[in-house]
Amino acid sequence: MGYKVVVVGATGNVGREMLTILAEREFPIDEIAAVASPRSQGTDVDFGDTGKTLKCKNIEHFDFTGWDIALFAAGSGPTAEYAPKAAAAGCVVIDNSSLYRMDPDVPLIVPEVNPDAIDGYKKKNIIANPNCSTAQMVVALKPLHDAATIKRVVVATYQSVSGAGKAGMDELFEQSRNIFVGDPAEPKKFTKQIAFNVIPHIDVFLDDGSTKEEWKMVAETKKILDPKVKVTATCVRVPVFVGHSEAINIEFENEISAEQAQNILREAPGVMLVDKREDGGYVTPVECVGDYATFISRVREDSTIDNGLNLWCVSDNLRKGAALNAVQIAELLGRRHLKKG
Template identity: 80%
Template sequence: MGYRVAVVGATGNVGREMLNILAERQFPTDEVVALASRRSLGTEVSYGDTTLKCKDLDTFDFTGWDMALFAVGSEATKKYAPGAAKAGCVVIDNSSLYRYDPDIPLIVPEVNPEAVHGYAKKNIIANPNCSTAQMVVALKPLHDRATIKRVVVSTYQSVSGAGKEGIDELWDQTKSIYNPTDDKPPQKFTKQIAFNVIPHIDVFMEDGSTKEEWKMVAETKKIVDPKIKVTATCVRVPVFVGHSEAVNIEFEEHLDEDEARDILREAPGIMVIDKREDGGYVSPVECVGDFATFISRIRQDSTIDNGLNLWCVSDNLRKGAALNAVQIAELLGREVLKKG
């Protein structure tokens, strides 16, 4: 016996990826429905070897459905998710709306699976920010061994994190560089993204950080340990898919780089590719379409006591969004609902 699953926002990049991953991982379903706004009514999306026609989210009745994977913005989530949850359908939400609600669990299954039982308070589970998700997968097993005091992270985030408009803008601007008569000024981003990097993701906050940077701080504390100090600089780079992060970690105890490498090799969801030679590391292009979070460049930081550096790369549309949501659904089914 399988689950009845709704994918909300099925025409977007993340929604389509959710459908792909549900099929790839053979998630036990009796029925899957693709939901989108009225303007996308009837649009066809792929689910494994079958094609689904999108239904109207505005008029959909969630009664009798087990789970809804939401891949729409916070405004649409605020409008539709409470009704779905009230109808008895567990909402797994990819937006930022519920991440900081103390009554709603924020989950990365490899890190804090026990938190899934907290879903019952509001019938909603939050999916973390893409940049946080991949980082905490790497932090947790190291934290369990040597207790992390502080994390300094610089991100190199792909344009797909800004949706289809971000991908289109990089593509169009790149072409326009070679065609001076076809100028493509910034629209989605604040500056030219082609052949450039932009140290600005989301809105600025009073302390000078951006909200993306604040998210990494708040979410790491909620998912891993509130005692961990985190400082982040988040940068948009001209890469289509795949987020990269340079992570500096300070521990309470000494942790040798070789032991850290061994710990990460055994940790769930991680693939260590770390050879000290040309090409002996993973770049974002190589991680696209993969389920794993890749770790490379593991080395001691000699400037502080008990410090390590590492390089972390993952497909942001997968682990950073769609894959993590499906893994939450799997966890929910295995630990709580137990139908599949």
């Protein structure tokens, strides 16, 4: 027996990726529904490579009663309205927006890092998916934290435009084309030109000068990994279509060498270590697209502090940073709580 699964926001980048990954991983499904806003009602979306096409249903009229799991990729606004309705109808919500991440009654889950936390989902029948940049980082940090106890993390991100949705990807493409032909490259989605540029600004600014994206990385890492870990982040948008990269500096309580870290990461769940100290012996965003893994390269000791390491972390943000992690949560939920058959 399988589950009855709803994908909410099925016409967006992440929603389509959720459908693809559900099919790729052969998630046990008896029935699946694609749900979106009223303007997308009737739109055809592919259920991966299964050959099955789904017609989008209007979320305003969708009844979640009798459905097992709803994967939400609809943004905070629609989620605030419809996730509680789905949860109240007995359908477990796995939400990709930021709305519930810091709610103490909602578990924030990365299955490789804190699977046991999922047991608290029954308080609201909702599980939160972390921010894309946080998700890949904690996958890399968890095995190292277990080995040598992390004190402090300093991270600079290089985040692709797909993190800003289809509008972000369209803007990079259009600006790049316009620059080549001598047309204006006016920003619309982003605050400055993104083509051939980098923008040290993601989400809104907070009173202390950080951005909300940077705050998310700090707060979510503490909730998922360990509240005692200190985190400081600088989040930067770069002209890459898909794939987030991070330069991570880690300070540990206990001694750990680069070689020990490499050996630990080589065996860690969800991690692929590609770390050859030669030309091309590392992974870049272009190479990670479409892959499930969080790739780690450039592991080396930081001689400026005691027990310090640097590493380079790359992952497909539409997958591990969003859709894949949501499906992995659904798999974990099925194994631990919603067993069928």
